[in-house]
Structure formats: structure tokens, C-alpha cells
Amino acid sequence: MILLLITTVLLVALIVRSILLTRRGRLVNVRPLTPVEEMIPAIDSSVASGSPVLFVPGTRDLDSMQTVAGLSLLDQVARACAERGAELLVLVNRSLVMDEARERCRIAYASVGRGDDWNDDNVDYISDDPLGFVARVDGVIARRRPGACFFFGFFASESLLLAEGGHQVGAIQIAGTASAVQLPFFVAACDRTLMGEELFAAGASLSGDAALLGSLVGQDQGKWLVLILLLLGTALVTLSALGWAPAGEVWTVLSGLLPEG
Amino acid sequence: MIRLRPQHLLSFVAIVLVVASFIAPPGGDEPRGVASLFAFADSQFSSWFGVLAVFAFILGGASLLRTHGRRVRRREGDWKYSIVTLVSFLVVLVVGLGKFGGPPGLTGDPFSPEGWLTRIFSSVLSPLHATLYSLLAFYVASASYRAFRIRGWESSVLLGSAMIVLVGRIPSIDSWTDTWPTVFGFLRMEAWSLWLLKVPNTAGQRAIMIGVALGIVTMAVRMISGLEKGQGGRK
Numbered sequence: 001m002i003l004l005l006i007t008t009v010l011l012v013a014l015i016v017r018s019i020l021l022t023r024r025g026r027l028v029n030v031r032p033l034t035p036v037e038e039m040i041p042a043i044d045s046s047v048a049s050g051s052p053v054l055f056v057p058g059t060r061d062l063d064s065m066q067t068v069a070g071l072s073l074l075d076q077v078a079r080a081c082a083e084r085g086a087e088l089l090v091l092v093n094r095s096l097v098m099d100e101a102r103e104r105c106r107i108a109y110a111s112v113g114r115g116d117d118w119n120d121d122n123v124d125y126i127s128d129d130p131l132g133f134v135a136r137v138d139g140v141i142a143r144r145r146p147g148a149c150f151f152f153g154f155f156a157s158e159s160l161l162l163a164e165g166g167h168q169v170g171a172i173q174i175a176g177t178a179s180a181v182q183l184p185f186f187v188a189a190c191d192r193t194l195m196g197e198e199l200f201a202a203g204a205s206l207s208g209d210a211a212l213l214g215s216l217v218g219q220d221q222g223k224w225l226v227l228i229l230l231l232l233g234t235a236l237v238t239l240s241a242l243g244w245a246p247a248g249e250v251w252t253v254l255s256g257l258l259p260e261g
Numbered sequence: 262m263i264r265l266r267p268q269h270l271l272s273f274v275a276i277v278l279v280v281a282s283f284i285a286p287p288g289g290d291e292p293r294g295v296a297s298l299f300a301f302a303d304s305q306f307s308s309w310f311g312v313l314a315v316f317a318f319i320l321g322g323a324s325l326l327r328t329h330g331r332r333v334r335r336r337e338g339d340w341k342y343s344i345v346t347l348v349s350f351l352v353v354l355v356v357g358l359g360k361f362g363g364p365p366g367l368t369g370d371p372f373s374p375e376g377w378l379t380r381i382f383s384s385v386l387s388p389l390h391a392t393l394y395s396l397l398a399f400y401v402a403s404a405s406y407r408a409f410r411i412r413g414w415e416s417s418v419l420l421g422s423a424m425i426v427l428v429g430r431i432p433s434i435d436s437w438t439d440t441w442p443t444v445f446g447f448l449r450m451e452a453w454s455l456w457l458l459k460v461p462n463t464a465g466q467r468a469i470m471i472g473v474a475l476g477i478v479t480m481a482v483r484m485i486s487g488l489e490k491g492q493g494g495r496k
Contacts, residue, residue, distance in 0.1 A: 005283050008478070015482045063310055065477045072480075072489060095321025096314060121328055125321045131390045143339060157397065164400040178473040180466045188408035189400075196469040200476030204483070211488050219479040226471055 003257035010225060015218030022214030030213050035174050035192035036202045039150070042172040043080050046147030052087040053077065054146040054171070056137060056162065057101060058153015059130055061094045065200070066178050070153030071100055072203030073176075077150060078108035082117065090123040091140060093133040098125040134158045138165035151175040151190070152199060155182050163189035176202060268487045275485045277302050325350060353381060422457055429454020 022028050046053050055077055057070035074090065081088040090105065092098045101123045109118035126136045138161065141149065149166035151159070152175065159175070159182040166173045167189055175186040176194025186193045194202050201219065204212035233254070240248035277299065285292040285300035292300040329343035356377045360369045363376030371378050409420040428434070429450040438449045483489045 001283065001286065008283075011475070011478050012482055015479055016486075019482075019486070019488070061314065065480055068484070068489075069476075069480060095317040095324065098321060098324060099317065121331075124328060125324045128318075128321075129386075131393045135389075135393055139342070157394070160397060160400050160404060161393070164404060167404075178469075178476070180469045180473075183469070185401075185404065188404040197472035197476035200473075200480045203489075209488075212483065215479050215483050215488065218482075219475050222475045222478070223472075226475070 001257070003254065007225070007229070011218075011222045014221045014225070015215050018216075018218035018221065019211050019214040022210045022217070026214075028210070028213045028217050030205060030216050033194065033198055033202060033205055035176065035194050035198070036205050038172075038192050039077065039148075039174055039206065040080055042148035042150075042174060043077070043084060043086055045172060047084045047086045049147045051147030051171075052089050052144055053081055054137075054141065054144075054149045054166070055088060055090045056149075056151045056153070057090070057092060057097060058151075058155060058177070059093050059133060059158055060154040062096045062100060064154050066154040067094075067097060069178075069200045069203060070176075071097070071104060073150070073152045073206065074101060075104050075108055076203060076206040078105040079112060082109040082112045082114045085114075085117075088122055089140065089144065089146065091133075091137050092123065092125055093128055093130065095125050098123055130156060130158050134161045134165075137162055141165045141169055141171070145169045146171050149173045151177075151186070152194070152202070153177065154179055155186075160185040160189060166190075272485045272487070274306055275481065278306060279481075322350070322354075353378070356381065425450055426454045426457055429457075 018028075043053055055074055057074055058064065058067045060067050062068065078088055080086075088105065090101050092101055102120045105123060106115070106118055106120070109115050124140075126133045142165065146166070146169070149162075149171045151162055151173070155162070155177050156179070159177065159179075163173060163175060163186060173190040174192045174194075175190040176199040177183060177186060178196050178199050180196070183193065183195055187195075197219070201216050204216055233251070236247045236251040236254070240251055281299035281303040285296040285303065326347070329347050331337070332340045332343040333347065357371050360366075360371050361377040362380070363369055363371060363373035363378070370376075372382075373379065405423070409416060409423060411417055411420065429452075434451050438451065441448070480489070
């Protein structure tokens with residue numbers, strides 16, 4: 001547990017340091033995410049064809065970080081739709097998410113001076129039941145034929161049911177989830193997919209906000225920290241297996257600091 | 262005077278929960294002193310979320326009634342489906358609250374085997390779920406076909422791996438390959454399939470999990486510090 005605490009404190013320190021540095025004006029260079037770069041052209045394409053844009057912020061409640069990450073992307077999508085005059089449909093299966101999504105869309109539309117164009121009913125609460133939710137979303141996709149479908153957040157077995165529904169109407173589909181089990185389905189069925197950590201970085205990346213981009217730099221530095229720890233652990237275990245006793249002793253001490261399980 | 266904003270509340274609760282997970286981890290020893298305070302706060306905040314979710318459920322139900330009611334009133338597109346939604350919602354709500362067919366009263370179990378609610382679930386909802394779920398078989402086939410089409414070396418690797426796993430998972434393949442001469446042992450697809458699932462697949466999944474953990478920490482820092490404006494940080 002102590003090692004976990006030290007690693008967490010170090011990670012947080014790296015992220016906070018990066019945020020502070022970018023706030024002081026240091027320029028940051030963040031790796032572009034292809035799916036994020038293709039979101040705005042997908043919205044433009046929907047506007048050109050007169051089709052709505054569909055957004056699903058996962059199938060979990062607000063206590064899931066993936067839902068929060070999905071909603072963070074909704075801010076940017078709603079703003080882009082408001083600027084271009086695209087119709088945005090947000091389908092949710094949790095009432096708390098519905099309330100949060102309505103608030104975010106309202107703010108996004110108002111921020112570009114189109115507050116009157118927003119209608120709360122465009123965020124539609126369907127059902128907490130995952131398969132009931134999928135049935136309605138696929139129905140909306142089949143009837144309204146959106147030009148772009150965005151699926152960002154946690155998805156279980158509904159991932160493929162949703163993505164195939166969008167594929168059948170020829171929509172441009174961009175998805176993102178941190179659920180490793182569902183990623184293959186999105187990769188197979190969607191045009192672009194945000195994988196794992198990219199989901200949490202996408203909102204910041206799309207916003208272009210310097211402080212948010214700074215947090216991504218800290219996250220990347222955290223990866224180096226994890227890589228060093230991985231290499232250290234691998235080297236200690238290997239040397240111990242080869243019979244070098246001091247490595248075994250250090251590994252015993254370090255592994256004792258890790259949380260059980 | 263400092264004015265309490267939602268952001269302050271969010272930061273306070275988040276920090277308490279993070280500290281609690283370190284000094285009073287779930288499943289650990291009985292917390293004492295300050296640790297017991299954090300453990301208490303941790304359990305209370307979790308309960309409060311449950312209470313909030315119950316109120317939100319009323320909000321969701323009201324939204325559903327309003328949205329579909331308006332569609333029916335104005336005869337908007339697909340209004341007939343809205344009638345089905347409204348009738349289903351109200352019937353299940355009345356049957357559930359009235360506990361028809363089951364033990365009545367506040368303590369009566371609405372999901373008792375003889376209750377109407379259980380019958381609705383088993384004879385209407387379950388078959389509908391099964392029907393929708395069965396579509397996955399066809400969707401997996403069509404999505405796999407698109408993904409495995411040879412477009413470059415990446416899709417070729419994907420196709421090769423998928424074929425090995427598919428062939429290796431055929432039931433009773435062991436009994437067939439056991440009859441092979443030892444010299445062809447390296448062609449046993451079940452061993453290749455197991456290796457693909459255990460080594461490259463596990464490595465990839467762990468890499469994704471580590472990345473996700475880092476992403477969650479970064480997101481949490483942004484939320485606690487108020488950089489994520491939408492999540493309670495709105496002014």
C-alpha cells in the first residue's frame with residue numbers, strides 16, 4: 001500500500017507540475033489523436049447531408065469516470081454542433097446523466113450565442129435496462145439516420161449492437177471506451193476508436209485548453225514512471241531467478257509494500 | 262466570506278474518498294481513530310449517491326412521461342411507439358407498486374415468484390432480451406468480416422490470429438490432434454491459441470489497464486482542481 005501511495009503522490013505531483021507550467025505560458029506539444037481530429041469533419045459531413053449527430057455517453061451512471069470522460073467530450077461536440085447548426089441527439093440510460101448532459105449542452109449552446117436553438121428534449125432518457133436502451137437507440141438510428149454517431153464511455157455487450165446499428169445506416173462512427181473487453185467490437189464496427197486512456201485525454205485534446213493539455217503531458221510523464229517501475233520489477237525478478245540473492249531480497253521488500261491481490 | 266460552490270463540495274468529497282482508500286482500505290483491518298472517521302465518511306458518501314440516484318429515477322420517469330406524452334399529443338413522428346412506451350411504463354409501475362399477485366404491504370416482496378411483476382419479467386422482458394441479444398451472433402459475423410478483410414499487414418495479422426484462436430477453440434480438437442505424429446506437434450492450434458490468449462492478449466490488456474489507470478488519475482486531478490468546468494466546476 002505504501003508503494004501505491006508513493007506512486008500516486010508522484011503521479012499527481014507530475015500532473016500538477018505540468019498544469020502549472022503550461023499555465024505560466026510553457027508551450028506543450030501533445031500527440032494528436034486521429035479519432036478526435038476526425039470528429040469535427042464528421043459533424044461537418046452531417047450538416048452537409050442534413051442529418052442529425054447522435055451522441056451516447058456510455059451506459060453507466062455519473063459515478064463512472066468513463067461517463068464523466070464521455071460527458072467531457074459532449075461539451076466539445078455540443079459546441080461544434082451549435083456553431084455549425086447541426087441537430088444533436090443525446091441518448092442516455094441514466095437520469096442523472098440526462099440532467100448533467102442537458103446542463104452541459106445548454107451551456108455549450110449558450111457559449112456560442114445560440115442558447116435559443118437548444119431544446120432539452122434532444123437529450124432523451126430511455127431506460128436503465130441496457131438492452132431496452134439499445135433497442136431504442138437502434139430504432140432512433142434506423143428512423144433518423146444520423147450522419148455521425150459518437151459512442152464514448154463505458155459499454156458492455158451493447159457496444160456491438162449500437163455500432164452495427166450505426167453502420168447499417170452508413171453513419172460515420174467514432175467510439176471510445178476504457179473497457180478492454182469491448183474495444184475489439186468497436187475497432188471492428190466503427191471508423192475510428194479511442195482506446196483506453198485516449199478516452200480520458202480526448203476531451204482535453206479537443207478543447208485545446210492549455211491547462212488541460214498540460215495535464216496530458218503529466219499523464220505521459222506518469223507513463224515513464226510506470227515503465228521504470230515495470231523494468232525495475234522485471235529486472236529484480238529475473239536476477240533473483242538467476243540466483244542473485246540481493247535482487248531477491250530487494251524484490252521481497254518491494255513486493256511487501258504493494259497492496260495484497 | 263467564502264461562498265460555497267459545487268466545486269468546493271466536489272473537491273472536498275473527492276479528497277476525503279481518496280484519503281479513505283489509503284488509510285481505511287476496504288477489506289483491511291478494523292479502522293481506528295481518524296481512519297474510522299474516513300471509513301465512516303466513505304460509506305456515507307456511497308449511500309448518499311444511492312439516495313440521489315433514487316430521486317434521479319423519479320426525474321427520469323417524469324422526463325419519459327413528458328417527452329412521450331408530448332409526442333402522442335402532437336402526433337409527432339413515430340408517436341405510435343410512444344404509446345407502447347407509455348403503456349408499458351405505466352403498467353409495470355402500477356403492477357410493481359400494487360404488488361399484484363404477491364404478498365401485499367410495505368414488506369411484501371414485489372419479486373415474489375407468484376407476483377405479476379415476476380410474470381411480466383419472465384414472459385415478456387426476458388424473451389425480448391433474448392431476441393435482441395441473439396442479434397449479436399449476426400453482428401459479430403458481419404463486423405468480423407469487415408475487420409478481417411485484407412487491407413494491410415495489420416488486418417492480415419488480425420485475420421491470422423483470429424483464425425488460430427477460432428481453430429484452436431474448436432471443441433474436441435485435442436482428441437483429433439492427439440493422433441498426429443510427434444513431428445507435427447508444433448502445428449497444434451490449441452496450443453497456439455492458448456499462447457495467443459495468455460501472452461500477447463494479456464500483455465495488451467494490461468497495457469490498456471495501466472493506461473486507463475493513469476487516465477483516471479489525470480481526470481480526477483482535473484476534476485478536483487476545477488479544470489473540468491462541466492463537472493460541478495461550472496461557475
